[in-house]
Amino acid sequence: MASDDIWILGIAMTKFGKHSDKDIVDLGAEAVMAALTDAGVSMREIGVLAAGNLMGGGGFGQMLQKQVGQTGIPVYNVTNACATGATALRTAIMAVKAGEVKFGLAVGAEKLAGAGLLGGGGSAKKDGNKWEPKGRFGSVAPTDGRIGTDTMPGTFAQVGMEYGHKYGGVSFELFARISEKNHAHSTLNPMAAYQKQFTLDEIMNDMMIAYPNTRPMCSANCDGAAAAVVCSGETLKTLSLEQQRRAIKVSASVLTTDPYQESCQVLPDVNTLTRNAAKIAYEQAGVAPSDLDLVELHDCFATAELVHYDNLMLCPEGGAVDFFNSGATWRTGSTPVNVSGGLESKGHPIAATGIANIWEICHHLRNEAGNRQIADAKVGLAHVIGLGSACGIHILERSGR
Amino acid sequence: MSTQIPHVNYLELGDRPHLVANECTGCGARFFDRRNACANCFGTEFRKAAVATEGVLKAFTIVAFAAPGVPVPFVAGIVDCAGTSVRGNVINVDPTPDKVTLGMKVRLTTYSLGTDDEGVEAVGFGFEPAS
Numbered sequence: 001m002a003s004d005d006i007w008i009l010g011i012a013m014t015k016f017g018k019h020s021d022k023d024i025v026d027l028g029a030e031a032v033m034a035a036l037t038d039a040g041v042s043m044r045e046i047g048v049l050a051a052g053n054l055m056g057g058g059g060f061g062q063m064l065q066k067q068v069g070q071t072g073i074p075v076y077n078v079t080n081a082c083a084t085g086a087t088a089l090r091t092a093i094m095a096v097k098a099g100e101v102k103f104g105l106a107v108g109a110e111k112l113a114g115a116g117l118l119g120g121g122g123s124a125k126k127d128g129n130k131w132e133p134k135g136r137f138g139s140v141a142p143t144d145g146r147i148g149t150d151t152m153p154g155t156f157a158q159v160g161m162e163y164g165h166k167y168g169g170v171s172f173e174l175f176a177r178i179s180e181k182n183h184a185h186s187t188l189n190p191m192a193a194y195q196k197q198f199t200l201d202e203i204m205n206d207m208m209i210a211y212p213n214t215r216p217m218c219s220a221n222c223d224g225a226a227a228a229v230v231c232s233g234e235t236l237k238t239l240s241l242e243q244q245r246r247a248i249k250v251s252a253s254v255l256t257t258d259p260y261q262e263s264c265q266v267l268p269d270v271n272t273l274t275r276n277a278a279k280i281a282y283e284q285a286g287v288a289p290s291d292l293d294l295v296e297l298h299d300c301f302a303t304a305e306l307v308h309y310d311n312l313m314l315c316p317e318g319g320a321v322d323f324f325n326s327g328a329t330w331r332t333g334s335t336p337v338n339v340s341g342g343l344e345s346k347g348h349p350i351a352a353t354g355i356a357n358i359w360e361i362c363h364h365l366r367n368e369a370g371n372r373q374i375a376d377a378k379v380g381l382a383h384v385i386g387l388g389s390a391c392g393i394h395i396l397e398r399s400g401r
Numbered sequence: 402m403s404t405q406i407p408h409v410n411y412l413e414l415g416d417r418p419h420l421v422a423n424e425c426t427g428c429g430a431r432f433f434d435r436r437n438a439c440a441n442c443f444g445t446e447f448r449k450a451a452v453a454t455e456g457v458l459k460a461f462t463i464v465a466f467a468a469p470g471v472p473v474p475f476v477a478g479i480v481d482c483a484g485t486s487v488r489g490n491v492i493n494v495d496p497t498p499d500k501v502t503l504g505m506k507v508r509l510t511t512y513s514l515g516t517d518d519e520g521v522e523a524v525g526f527g528f529e530p531a532s
Contacts, residue, residue, distance in 0.1 A: 117466060117467070117468065127514070127515065128517075129517060129518045130517045130518060130519060130521075131406045131517045131523045133410060136435070137409040137410060137411065137433065137434055138411075140406055140408055140409075140523050141514055141523060142470075142471075143408070143409065144468060145464070145471030145472065145473075145475060145477075145490075146408065146490060146514075146525055146527075147409065147488055147489055147490065147526075148488040148489060148490065149467065149475075149477035150468075151464060151468070153464075153466070154462045154464045154477055157462035158460040158461060158462050158477070158479060159460070161460045161461055161503060162459055162479065164503055165459045165504060166459075172498065207465075207466070208463075208465040208466070209466045210464045210465060211464075211465065213462075260430065260440045260441040262485075262486060263479065263486035265431075265433065265440075266433075266486045266488035267460060267479050267486065267488065
C-alpha cells in the first residue's frame, strides 16, 4: 500500500577529501555500509538501489552491488549533473512512495580530487587549417573564450553578477564575505575536505579564477560518497523504538528542471527552477522559510550562494544582499546557511553532494552534530542545483518521538 | 579576392554585421540554434529575426583561468539586446572591473579570427563599449 510519509532511516557520508587509495566503488561501499548500519537494516531488505555517479564510466550501481551484496534488486544508475545525489534519493523515495518496496537505498559517489577546471573541456582549444562549419551553431572554430565562457566558475560568476544588475548592491567584497562565512563554518566540520579559516583579504587576494570568484570562492573538487536508506511511515512503525527515534522525516522531496525563460538559452537559469522547487517543497511540508533552523544550499561558487537566498525565499525578493549583510546566514544568525562549510570548503564530489547535504541536516536534527550543532534544530532544508538545469530540494524534520 | 566566413552561422556579415535568431512565429521566443518545437510554446514555425546590435551588459565575468589554448584574461558576458539576451565577449576594452561594469552600453562589433590555408578569413563577433 502506498504511504505518504517517507523517512530517512539511516544516512552516512565518507569524509570528503583526497582518497587516493580508494576508487568510486570503495567510497560508495563505505557510505552504503555505514548507512545500512545507521538504519539497522541489511542489503537483504533493500528493495531498490539508486546509484549516482557522474564522472565515472557508467554501471556504478551494479559494481557497488558486487562490493556490498548482490540480491538481484533493480538498480537505477542515475546522472543529473550536480543534482545527481538528490535525484538518486528522490528515485528511492518514489519507489517507496509507490509502495513497490519497503526499503530504498540511494548512494552518490565521485572521484574528483585534482580534476581542475570544470566546464570547457580539458584539451587544448585549437583552430584547424580550414574553416569548416561544425555543430549546432555552424561554428568554424572553438567558441569557448570567444563567445562567452563554458567554465563553471565563469558561468556562476555571471549568475551572481546578473543578480547584481537586477537588484544592485553586489561587489567583489560582498561575494568574498560569503566565502569567508563558509570557510569559517568549515573549521567545525571534521568531514570537510578543507577546514581552513580565511580572512577576507586572503580570499580577495587569492588566485583569480573568474571575476569575482577567486579560488577559495569556488567549490573544492574532492572525493567522497554519501548514502541513505529510506522507508515509509508504515514500515517505520514496525521497527524498534531506537530506529523510530533517530529516523528523520522527509517532509518534502522535490525535483524540478528549468522552465523556459528568455535568457536561459544563453546563460543557464538556476533561479526559476529553484524558486519553483522551493514553493512546492514549502507547500508539501507545510513549512515556511522562517521555520527553517538551518539550510544547506548549493554554493558551488560564492556568487551562487547569494542568488539562492532569494530563490529559496529566505529573504524578500531582491533582498539577498541585505539579508546576508544582516548576518542572518552565519551559524549564529536567524537562518544559518551552510554550517557544514558548504561546497567551497566541505567540498563537492558531485554525485555525493546531494545526499551529503541531507546528511548534514539530519546530523543536526538528530542532535549529533557535536560542536557545530545548531541548538534544538527541528527542521532543515537541503538544496542542490545541477547545471542544465536540475534542482533538488528536500525539507527534513526530526521525529519528535 | 578574399572571402569571409562567419565564426558561427547566426552571425550575418556584410555592411552591417548583426546576429540572426530563429524566432517562434507563435510567441516570439528567439533561439540561436535550431529547434523542432519552441521551448516556450511548442509552436513549430520559425522565422529569421535580426537581433539589435546595441544593448546593455547585464552580467559579466572576467575569466582568468580557462581551458588550455584559450587566451586569458577575457570578459565573457550576457548582453540584453532590446529584449534578446546574447552571449558574447566584451572586447576592445581593458579586462578589468574598473573598465567593465554592469549596465554599461555596448554594441556589436566584428574581428578577424585569421585566414585558413585556402585564404578564407573567419570573422567573429564581440561587444564593445558604445558610449
